[in-house]
Amino acid sequence: MYWNKMTGTGPQAPIFIVSVRYRQEVTAAIEASGRSVVAVRRPDEASRRFAQSASSIAIVDARGALAHGLKVTRQLAAAVEARRGALAVLLSRSDAEAIGDVYEAGATHFLISPFSNSELGQALRFADRYVRRMQETGVSAAVVSAQAALTDTARWHWSTGEGSATISPSLAALLGQPVAGPIDVTALLRRLETPERLKIRRGFRRLLISGSGGDIEHKMLVDGTPHRIVHHVRVLHGPDKQVTGLTATVEDLDAAMLERRLSAHFDPLTGLANQGYAQAWIDQLLGGRTGHDPACIIVQMAISRFDQVNASYGRAVADSLLQAVARRVRHLAGSENAYGERMLLARLGGAEFAIAFAGPTQLKDVVAFAQSLGEAFERPFAVEGRVIHLSSRMGIAAAEADLDGAETLFRRASAALAEAKSAEPNSYRIFMPGEGEDARERMADLQTDLRRALESDELDIVYQPQVDVASQAICGVEALVRWRHPVMGLLPAETLLDVAASAELTGRLSEHIIDKALREAAAWEGPLASLRLSVNVTADDLKFDDFDRTVMGVLRDTGFPVERLTIEVTEGGLMENLDKAALLLSALRDMGVRVAIDDFGTGYSSLAYLKSLPLDYLKIDRSLVTDVVGSPRGRVVVRGIVDMARSLEMDVVAEGVETPEQLDLLVHEGCGQYQGFLCAQPMPAAELAPFIAAWEQGRAAAA
Template identity: 35%
Template sequence: MRSSSRLFATYAAASLLPVVALGALLLQDYRGDAAAQGREQGLAQAEVIARMVIAPVLNSGGSSTLGDADLSRRGLTAEQFERMREATQIAVYDGSVQHLRVRGFTGRVIFSDDGSTGSGVPVSDPDFRSAASGHPQARVVTGRTRTIRVMRPLFLNTGQSVGVLEVYLPYQRIDDRLQAQLVHTSKRIAGGLVALYLVLGLLAWWTTRSLSRYAADQRHNALHDALTGLPNLAAFRTWAEAGLAESLRDGQPGAVVLVDLNRFKEVNDTLGHHAGDELLRIVADRFRARLGERDILARLGGDEFALFLPGRTGPEAVALLAKIRERLSEEMVLDGVPLSIEASFGIALFPEHGGRLEELKQRADIAMYQGKRGTADIVVYSGDGIGHSHQWLVVQAELRHALERGELVLHYQPKVNLADGEVRALEALVRWQHPQRGLVPPGDFLPAAEHSGLIVPLTEWVLRRALTDQVGWSAAGQQWAVSVNVSARNLEVPGFPELVANLLAETGTPARRLVLEVTETALAGDGEAAARVIGEIAALGVGISVDDFGAGYTSLSHLREVPVDEIKIDRGFVSDVIDDPRSRAIVRSVIELAHGLGSRATAEGVETAEIYRWLVEAGCDEAQGYLIGRPVPWPQVAPEFEVPKTVSEAEGAVR
């Protein structure tokens, strides 16, 4: 609010200056107009004097006199002089004229109302010369009083110029009238400008308040999860690091806790994502009900939460989490279905288990996964480094050697254009050719890679191998793009966009021929950081695809932040479009959303001709699945897919 007030004060002061300047300019212009109006009145009055008083006298002389072109030589007859004196006395007496002279072109005073023959405007004066040449001039002059001085040529009835009329008219009455008009106009201008300033001030106040609220909303959205309103990963990292530093400085214990909901995916798959979203909101509320003021609760993404519990010992943290677990497990009703939720808690204590937040999170993660695979759902890190099952540790060690020995292979699944069945791209899917266990599917080793950091070199290997293979099929005449999956950890690694750029340059692959598939959960964590990295990659010309859309928790704001070329609809919805009206509605909505974002909509898990034809009618762009082709080495991919006309043909293709 204070910054908003400062902004308003600055805006108000800044807008006052041009308003005042505008007022001064308008008044100055009006004063100039008033002076011009005074001169015009002086010229008009001098015109009347010249025509009605002077000209009749000059035209009353003899023929010889009338023929002289200059009053300096011609002069006035006694009769003319007397008539002019009588005529001008009336004007001088009633105050309409202060002083009057009739002069020849040489400057000689032929007649003066006071009988003087000297002084007057010099012949060299520009106004005198202008009047002598036939052009009247008026000027406001200042002496003891302000006076209008008019220099006007004198003409005979024949149109011949014979001299100059020098007349001084009182300016006070004109000035008083103009001043009265000026005061009246100034008040109106001032009133208008004050009203304008008040309107500008009101607009400034409203704008600054709106900007302040918008900035506050943006700050809040950048640090909070849109679904639950909880702090997100970025906020948790910032606030927990500050709290950890303070606790360590004061010698206070505490705990970092990671929480993962058990069987949450079953709720999504059974009741739909709207029920899953409602479940997460209920879980967040139940968490809040048991936490203290200093405790920090955050949603890291998906069904994973984090807690920072300062000032609590290990037993105190376990006791608190037991109460939270009890509250979480209370029955709730979603879509008319009663259910209860369970969770796994992993605890890392400080300073016992470390003094850095990332170190504590890693150890809490180990403890949490140990609980998921054991009998206890609240597990304190044991300090021996054992968290996941022994089998995971074995997989991680063997996978590291597999990378070194070249045991990994890539299979490719085609993505086809739904309209004509033409293959448009291949998705690279990694397989492990284990020397003893044969071909190991990704589900058996990718989770271990994700939690050990091996996902980073593994993704680099997949990218390099896929781009190399793409060079091979391009040489064979196939212009297919290649899609490669990347994880949230890849987006967190510094220099990942540079790695992609270097691999493209190394293999000579055009950037447009590479598509990186990012899961929704990668965007749901630290969305701002992920969007920044994705933006850098997209700037290279690489396509960006959102994988498994609908299975994660990406908000629409995340999609707005990243340049998306493709949205892949999760197979869980695609497989049910024939029998489930809600799945059909969701798939249609995702297709419309993709097209609204200027992206392609690609359906995953297409296994029947009936689904294929429905997707065509729904306007989906591309598809992949067992109906189209199973993952195989790239030389075995057929360049075209023959769209089956019947369900039996589809079943045969899948078999």
């Protein structure tokens, strides 16, 4: 029996089930559907029993015992992944919020109770398709196999007078044995062709007579293919110098050549393609392109805070973290899109990755994948016993007709990535050529699309909570606009504002956003009814003499309480016409509206102009928040900003807070409020009430 015959999908392959709290109904339902089951009632035996089984699909029934179920899942994950199988976890309804932990433990699927037999059957069919896709992905499977071989040396040990030899797990896999341990030597030799068997017997006899070590080479079928095998044998001696046995490491020469070939094209740490291979792959696509569809679209992704992790925890943890990132990207690529082998995952070096899509493909599909990838980074990584929060930025570029090669495509993606690095975490930017008719036509199309979106109310408002540091209560939300373009997907706010400015729609856009946000917030009830609402205005808005009257008109029409509204304006918008801005903001403040300066620290940041403006809040830009950890200079800058704000009787809000370490330092320096992914990502209005309810429960429990 060879190793590849022990895996598979479909009715012939049993389903492996571990019940943390044994329940018969799942086993019975699967058996009733015609599938066989290997049921394990003792979770501590799960890994050993799975290695002995022929299963490719494992199920951990964690209902009612989530913590223990996650432990079993982590124990099984490596074995299931090595077999390129599927690992599903059954959850209770009360554990639905732990889905992120389930995936982090290594699961590929989940199912929440209560579920019907038909739903269970459908989940198994999904798992079957996942296994087939994983086992058909030759390149990534070969890399995983090669890496696994490098971490576990194939070896055996035989004592004189014994009829069996002890073999390691790696050698057991090579021989097609279900488990490591003792193996009958005579039975093993019978599996070889007669000439090879005689060659081995003569070689062992020679070594035993000479009492010295040496190499024995022979041929053997591995997964049906002839391989050259070398045993590097060492002779063992007792105290009386008599031979007591033999031990050897075993080398598969053909597999070694495969590993050397793979190492030239793939990153040895993550198993993903390297940049050289990715460029060759894309160049091949560009050389054979047809029609007007992009021959390739790439997403170039950079991991934020990786250098800080490396400096804080060391190289070993950093390497493990990169491997965890690669697993998460590979899992997302395998589970959420249908590109299969028309998609290439690569590590470009350091903490940068690339995902390349072969054409024909559409930009909106790649954008949707980038959004899913950004959402995947909202869950922390569990590495070496540590929980580490990371974020990503992405640049997207399409191979247009004028593109001359992969190098240019990567340069364009890098340019888009550079723009994304100044945006919020887990965001992306799309490369748009700055010159030529194509760029002008694209901008004209976007202008037309924006007019239609405003007329049809197609812009969405999402809200990011703001937290009071002293009480840990959510005290307000910032309204943020999102434009989900029908072709380009979710566009960042900066792109929306650029299009609006070029189409001379800035005033209309701002009024639309303020009206929609206030209208939604006016209908909030319960705990939401006391939240302060912040909305952003632009430099162009402050050019209109009647801007204050426009805002008050919206307040009157929507019925939103004026004392709960905060207007946020950026530094650049203020400085274009400081005197006029001061008059308009003073008029709003006299009516009860509060005023905040947004993104402070990226522009002039001068005490002189702050003294001349009617301001209630000063919001520290996310770039300064990022620098506050690990940078003494960054802390000094933040301390100076807080002292400046205090001297002018302003409250300080920190933006873009992602980690507890950042928050601790900001609180120490005197920030009174914060917002960022540490609390929550921006969310639709419908999600605010349940989120705040859960937040308040956690706050009460911690009190």
